[in-house]
Amino acid sequence: MISPYTESILIFVGINTILAYSFYIPMTTNQISGGQGAFMGIGAYFSAAMTVNYHLPFPVALVASGLLSGFVGVLVGLPALRIRGLYLVIMTLGFAEVVRVFFLTSDYFGAAYGFSKIQEQTTLTNVTIVLALLIFVVYRLERSYLGRALEAIKENDLAAETLGVNITKLKVLMFGFGAMVAGLGGALYAHYALFIDSNNFGFHRSIEIVIFAIFGGVTSIWGPPIGAAILTVFPEVLRFIQEWRMVSYGLLMLLMMTFRPQGLVTKHMFKGIVSRRGRQEVGDYT
Amino acid sequence: MIFLQQVINGLMLGCTYVLVALGYTLIFGLLRLIHMAHGEVLMIGAYVALAIIAYLHGNLFLAMLGAMVVTALLGITIYAVSIRYVEKGGHLSPLVSTIGVAIVLQEIFTKIFTGEKIAFPQTLVFKNIQVGGLSFNTVQIFIIVLSFAVMFVLYRILKRTMIGKSIRAVSENTETARLLGIRVPWIVVLTFALASVLAGIAGVLVGIAYHSIYPLMGIEIGLKGLAIIIIGGMGNVVGAMFSGLLVGLMEVFSVAYISSSYKDAFTFGLMVLILIWKPEGLFGSVTEKR
Amino acid sequence: MGTILETRLISKRFNGFSALRGIDLSVKAGDIHAVIGPNGAGKTTLFNLLSGVYRCTEGEIVFLDKNITHLKPFQISIMGMARTFQNICLFPQMTVCENVMVGRHAYHETSLLKVFLRPPFTKSTSEAKIRKRAEEMLDFVGLHEEREQLASSLPYGDQRRLEIARALATEPRFLLLDEPAAGMNPNETEGVLELIKKIESQGITILLIEHDMKLVMGIARRITVLNFGEKIAEGTPGEIQNDQKVIEAYLGSE
Numbered sequence: 001m002i003s004p005y006t007e008s009i010l011i012f013v014g015i016n017t018i019l020a021y022s023f024y025i026p027m028t029t030n031q032i033s034g035g036q037g038a039f040m041g042i043g044a045y046f047s048a049a050m051t052v053n054y055h056l057p058f059p060v061a062l063v064a065s066g067l068l069s070g071f072v073g074v075l076v077g078l079p080a081l082r083i084r085g086l087y088l089v090i091m092t093l094g095f096a097e098v099v100r101v102f103f104l105t106s107d108y109f110g111a112a113y114g115f116s117k118i119q120e121q122t123t124l125t126n127v128t129i130v131l132a133l134l135i136f137v138v139y140r141l142e143r144s145y146l147g148r149a150l151e152a153i154k155e156n157d158l159a160a161e162t163l164g165v166n167i168t169k170l171k172v173l174m175f176g177f178g179a180m181v182a183g184l185g186g187a188l189y190a191h192y193a194l195f196i197d198s199n200n201f202g203f204h205r206s207i208e209i210v211i212f213a214i215f216g217g218v219t220s221i222w223g224p225p226i227g228a229a230i231l232t233v234f235p236e237v238l239r240f241i242q243e244w245r246m247v248s249y250g251l252l253m254l255l256m257m258t259f260r261p262q263g264l265v266t267k268h269m270f271k272g273i274v275s276r277r278g279r280q281e282v283g284d285y286t
Numbered sequence: 287m288i289f290l291q292q293v294i295n296g297l298m299l300g301c302t303y304v305l306v307a308l309g310y311t312l313i314f315g316l317l318r319l320i321h322m323a324h325g326e327v328l329m330i331g332a333y334v335a336l337a338i339i340a341y342l343h344g345n346l347f348l349a350m351l352g353a354m355v356v357t358a359l360l361g362i363t364i365y366a367v368s369i370r371y372v373e374k375g376g377h378l379s380p381l382v383s384t385i386g387v388a389i390v391l392q393e394i395f396t397k398i399f400t401g402e403k404i405a406f407p408q409t410l411v412f413k414n415i416q417v418g419g420l421s422f423n424t425v426q427i428f429i430i431v432l433s434f435a436v437m438f439v440l441y442r443i444l445k446r447t448m449i450g451k452s453i454r455a456v457s458e459n460t461e462t463a464r465l466l467g468i469r470v471p472w473i474v475v476l477t478f479a480l481a482s483v484l485a486g487i488a489g490v491l492v493g494i495a496y497h498s499i500y501p502l503m504g505i506e507i508g509l510k511g512l513a514i515i516i517i518g519g520m521g522n523v524v525g526a527m528f529s530g531l532l533v534g535l536m537e538v539f540s541v542a543y544i545s546s547s548y549k550d551a552f553t554f555g556l557m558v559l560i561l562i563w564k565p566e567g568l569f570g571s572v573t574e575k576r
Numbered sequence: 577m578g579t580i581l582e583t584r585l586i587s588k589r590f591n592g593f594s595a596l597r598g599i600d601l602s603v604k605a606g607d608i609h610a611v612i613g614p615n616g617a618g619k620t621t622l623f624n625l626l627s628g629v630y631r632c633t634e635g636e637i638v639f640l641d642k643n644i645t646h647l648k649p650f651q652i653s654i655m656g657m658a659r660t661f662q663n664i665c666l667f668p669q670m671t672v673c674e675n676v677m678v679g680r681h682a683y684h685e686t687s688l689l690k691v692f693l694r695p696p697f698t699k700s701t702s703e704a705k706i707r708k709r710a711e712e713m714l715d716f717v718g719l720h721e722e723r724e725q726l727a728s729s730l731p732y733g734d735q736r737r738l739e740i741a742r743a744l745a746t747e748p749r750f751l752l753l754d755e756p757a758a759g760m761n762p763n764e765t766e767g768v769l770e771l772i773k774k775i776e777s778q779g780i781t782i783l784l785i786e787h788d789m790k791l792v793m794g795i796a797r798r799i800t801v802l803n804f805g806e807k808i809a810e811g812t813p814g815e816i817q818n819d820q821k822v823i824e825a826y827l828g829s830e
Binding site for chain 2: 104246261
């Protein structure tokens with residue numbers, strides 16, 4: 001059917017899309033999380049431990065590690081309520097580093113040697129299933145009264161709260177949900193890469209996830225998949241510039257932030273309403 | 287005595303951290319953004335100094351001067367290219383664009399010099415000194431003394447000179463400063479130059495202290511600097527000085543008494559704790575700008 | 577019912593700065609009660625305390641016979657208190673109708689499960705109801721035409737109306753209006769006056785902050801005057817107009 005190479009690319013596109021959504025989801029309430037790499041790591045390591053050490057079936061490990069990441073996300077999301085904007089980004093980036101060091105120093109998880117001998121369990125099929133489910137959930141959520149409440153929180157959370165919206169509950173929920181999604185992405189990643197170590201999941205991975213999301217645009221549900229797809233496929237397509245891949249990456253970030261900080265896909269593209277604002281900011285409407 | 291030895295080591299490390307943190311602080315205080323390529327400025331400063339000593343046969347003084355000049359210009363360029371037109375883009379945009387710059391610089395230097403560590407030429411006369419039961423060396427003294435001298439000079443600049451006062455004015459309220467006749471764009475450029483010079487000096491000192499440099503050295507120090515300004519309070523000069531030294535001491539002690547793998551954890555762990563319990567930092571951070 | 581809201585010696589301090597001190601306020605159900613005072617007197621701080629946005633440093637607030645001093649804003653809203661803001665706090669990137677629909681948040685009839693389990697291509701009845709009520713609110717304030725426009729595209733006067741419609745959508749028993757006529761010309765102010773009377777006729781109690789004395793004297797049944805964080809006078813419009821302390825406060829602050 002399709003070549004193994006193409007399948008591999010598609011799987012990575014799928015996983016990266018899932019990860020991009022993990023950033024997108026807290027962003028719906030204006031929470032900029034620089035720590036999704038950490039939640040990804042938690043999902044990756046714990047699912048690997050479950051399948052390798054406890055021989056649990058992969059679907060169980062997948063769901064369980066997702067729930068675990070989500071739970072940790074809620075724990076982090078609670079104090080995160082008091083911090084906004086840039087401070088939150090930095091706090092979560094710091095959290096990502098703390099988690100990275102945790103796995104680096106944990107013998108149970110392989111410490112510096114990493115965790116190996118993971119069975120390949122991730123297939124295009126299960127990645128697609130997870131992704132489809134995720135998109136369905138987010139899509140329905142956004143179009144419901146909750147989605148409206150989330151948008152209200154994003155635009156003016158104070159006003160939203162005086163209208164009966166429980167902003168604490170929703171913000172923490174979205175933060176936890178995002179963490180859970182990152183955990184699922186991590187579990188899928190671990191069972192495809194077959195080897196993980198702490199370097200996969202710190203500050204750098206978090207930044208990478210942020211880039212994937214904001215390149216596509218975090219104001220529309222179609223932003224993350226487009227961003228993840230392009231950024232995953234392009235370096236492969238341009239293999240000849242493999243040498244200059246990272247430099248192009250950096251330049252791309254620079255150019256994007258200068259000329260189109262709102263990402264490729266924006267909310268207003270689909271609403272048919274011409275936005276009065278000249279330039280949109282990166283998910284920042286307050 | 288080991289304890290005091292470590293204190294000196296800690297101070298030495300802390301001093302370089304302080305210089306880096308001060309750079310972040312100046313820029314954050316002025317523009318309310320984090321300059322994620324600051325670590326790379328430090329790295330380039332170190333390489334410039336190395337080039338001057340090794341290839342141009344200059345002495346340390348010239349190397350330091352050269353590093354300062356180049357990093358000042360580099361800082362201004364980075365501002366012009368990645369921040370000037372981006373700073374309005376919300377909280378994330380300047381962060382991401384400066385990360386882009388950082389990546390580009392890291393890659394370029396990795397291409398030129400490979401990822402390997404290069405020996406940093408030792409031009410200081412290395413002598414061990416014994417006072418009481420305490421043994422320390424000229425390198426440590428040099429770094430600590432020079433750093434404190436730089437901190438002192440910076441402090442005087444900010445407190446006493448017109449330029450320093452202008453910087454503080456713009457940091458507090460750009461509109462008012464503008465109305466008072468302060469040429470804000472120039473102040474911004476100047477502050478970037480100043481912050482980058484500090485990073486450049488720090489880069490040279492790191493080279494001297496660790497005897498080697500490599501293109502990715504900016505990453506770790508850059509991150510540490512970030513943690514330090516959070517701990518001390520973003521935009522707070524005194525906070526940066528204090529927590530820089532604190533973190534230096536903490537890291538040295540955790541390596542000496544616990545294990546080297548955990549040193550980062552303590553720094554970032556402290557940072558996360560501060561953000562949870564006292565988000566404005568130990569010494570308070572600057573308020574929202576008008 | 578009698579008293580719908582009562583504050584007992586509430587005060588608010590910010591890091592040593594005392595914004596409000598020992599405020600006793602009693603609002604009768606069905607009244608239009610105004611709070612006036614020079615700028616900085618603490619009027620909006622009072623609103624923030626009542627709506628739960630700020631926590632009282634001291635004192636108690638009783639609403640509908642329940643102690644709401646420690647409740648969160650969304651809980652107070654659900655109990656039946658709504659407010660507008662001095663600096664308009666609309667959701668700028670949402671449409672006029674969507675803004676009002678947010679006000680119906682507490683009235684959704686869909687459980688979380690139904691959000692996801694509803695079969696595709698069917699419409700949610702709860703959403704339809706919410707939209708209908710929202711449009712009724714817009715009609716009430718006269719913004720029905722503009723319902724699909726972006727909130728930020730409305731002219732200033734309409735934005736204030738929209739905020740009122742949004743607050744009304746929560747079906748409050750008690751409405752706090754923070755300077756609803758600020759920045760308006762006499763025509764627009766007349767419109768606001770009519771709207772407030774219309775709201776009163778629905779049985780909603782109104783607490784009003786306003787600087788426009790003509791509006792206040794014309795519509796309020798009872799007035800409380802604040803200055804420098806303290807209550808300096810209270811009474812009917814007639815009593816307030818002749819109160820020496822009030823006159824001094826306003827003249828003195830020029």
